[in-house]
Amino acid sequence: MFEAITKLFGSKNGHEDDDPMLDPKVCAAALLVHLSAVDGEVSVEERKTIKRTLTEHYKLSAAEVADLVALATEKDHEAVDFYGFTQTLNKLEQHEKLEIIKMMWQVVFADSENHELEDNMVWRVAELIGVSSRDRTVLRAQVRGETDDAS
Template identity: 60%
Template sequence: MFDAIKKLFSAKKQTDVATLEPKLCVAALLVHLSAVDGESSDDEKQAIQNTLQSYYGLSPQEVKSLLELAIEQNNDAVDLYAFTSVLNQLEVEEKHAIINMMWQVVFVDQHNHELEDNMVWRVAELIGVSARERTLLRAEVRQAAKIK
């Protein structure tokens, strides 16, 4: 009986992961990141929209639709694996761009909460971005945001 239940849940997770596309995974991670410190500010929401629109070349309506799906996926997720396993298949440059987008959301409010920092670290580790590269990307975004 336990094997049957385990099979049921394993099959569902594999199907869900297979149907996720990278930009939806990125959007879901950004949505999660914006709320990880207990509150998702309007500035963070706007940063997510701007970042997705700029990186993927989406229209405002496409971003809105993507974010609606991302919020739903984030609410249904039990961990980050469904998203990071998809993103782990991307090229190194794309992985760096994802971490860069995450730092942009973190620093939009001029503050780096420890839970935000921890989430970027975990995602970077899960998608194969080195600690060195993550730190360099953080410094670049921090400097661009003019944070001391």
């Protein structure tokens, strides 16, 4: 299994010993995993949303998403703060950063509950990766509207 994870998240230069924390997929997934648990409870809907958003955004297979979530969960447990994740995500293009914040809002609204700790985490991550308050708020409204429409 470790070989599969290494191949999936290996660097573009082919070095298998590169730190997975340099991979934006791992960082984004770790933030989503952390976000799902920040209110003290991880719902089935949140787990499904994490898998769906990662599958759709990164065009991964079910097995690749399972490996990604496993690695992200491990990295989240090892982390003491968001800096390691956001430092990597800061190198992305602005549209990619907006997509990550959108994915975060999708996880927040997956269980139809919006806890203040979830809001706070999205706000902090957005600030750390350079997404404006306006963009964060617009994305929140868009995702919440999509969630309300689906009900």
